[in-house]
Amino acid sequence: SLDNSTALKDCDCSVLFKRDIPTIKRDMQDLRKYGVDIHSEKKRGICVTGPIEQSRLRDLIVQYLGICNAASGADKATALLVRQLKAKALCHVVVLERCIEQHTAAIIDYEKEAGEVEEQREICPLLLFSSEGSWRILAINDGVAKQYHLNKVVRVKVGSKKFKCIPQGEIDEMFRYSFRSWVGTEKHHIRIRLSEEWARRIKPRQLMETQLITEEKDGSVVFASTVNSLTEVASWVVSRGKGVEVLEPEELKTKVIELARGALSNYHNA
Template sequence: MKDLRSKIKRQTELLGLVLNEPAKYLIPDLAMEYEIDDLTIKRDMMDFRSSGIGIHSRSKKGISIDGELPDGVIKPILESYIGTTIYSKSFDRATQSLTKKIGSKAIVIMSYLQRGIDSNKKVIISYKKPNQKISGEQIIGGEKSEGKFNREKLDGRESVVQESDERKIEPLIIYESEGCWRLLAKHENNYKQFLLERIQNIKQTNESFPKHNQSEIRELFSGSFKSYLGKDKIEVKILMDTEWAERLRPKLLLENVSYSPAEDGKVLLETTVNSFNEIAAWIVSRGKGVKVLSPTPLKEMVLKLAKEALENYE
């Protein structure tokens, strides 16, 4: 089993290298990279050709792929690779979405990031932020953004659109949340998350970074549904109908959750979160039977979101 995992990992990363930089690598280069013989690399290439991938090594010109990868092979390759490197109970929807949006580039992005994680080597990514209308200061994630901007006309009004920018990052963990593959990385001494589907290009570097404290990384996830990460610690109390409590109790929503009996058969849920944004949206989506007791700012955010949702039907 270990040999099979090693083979799947090597073959996918080989494919990612050749897709991203055609004709750069000779067979001996890759054999040296993975500490195997040339014949094994040739067998890997034969395996790819048998699945319809036109990968070839031409004398002194390196390895390249003729044409595009067949549509039916990208998702299975990614699924096999994810199964050997990333541990998640639910990744099929995220993989399907990533494959649909960026095609074979998904193999390049995923394999380059995982190589960086495995070897503690920094990577350089070109990352595209979503287009946003801006009024006043540009704020993203509660912080001023220092990205590049241009202006364009939208519905007759001038708006600011953020372009992609290049960043050198320390990749730490690839994980799935809300149907999307995400990367937790360190950039300019801050922990940040990136959506893999928005990484436009990626380059390897030989610049090492120190191994990160795993307990510190786990701490970032402990108060989050994984789509927003941060170091803030906010204590939250929510009153729930018994029916909701029984439905949710088996599910690990957050790592630090306690349930206790309350009046009228209701249940008090207490937890610690690192952002109001995620849990407020989650509470609104539950509807009747889930009520915020504290803190007040969370109550206000829930009411605001609920009113905005109702306005869609006025």
């Protein structure tokens, strides 16, 4: 359970969050309806007495961080979207969210490359999410899960086709093996040796839900996990440079070598 060690009461939360006490009580009631066993006790104050499901925790954290980021202006993805699309940014978000909620296809004009716009592409949007500094659309197109950069959507409108809702569990599974932002159903087991210097940086971090870190006698570590894209991992390995060595699979080693050679070719006259 989550305890309230400082014994905050309704009146304390009213001051802390700058809301009146009836609002605090309504918020607690909403949380109970959501599955959070939160109550105000005479001696202990406000406390959560029962366990909270992990899915609920993830949703609450996302909502809370979203509010904090919006208030602080620290959301780089949103700043980029507004800078590029201006007033159309809000329009696109509203239309796409409407399509997601109503399970209705969206028709988009999409800028694949600079100046090259593909018109009237029909997508079935499932989710808007932020990754690597930009907002993206997870959608089904021609039966395949794909992602689109929201800032590259030139125009969007609600289509006429309805699509079957995909369970949240299936959407979560698409992201489970994502090393950075790639969404897919492939699964590759990887093992990477990290030098002692890199080990100090990586060990405190959770890069993947499925990761396993094994410490070696020389101070290095072996990072093992399952990913859905070897290309993303290869780019990460090359960007780290010395001290990060792919152990398996061979296909990942090959991709790393090809990327490294490509980068070196830019300096063949140096």
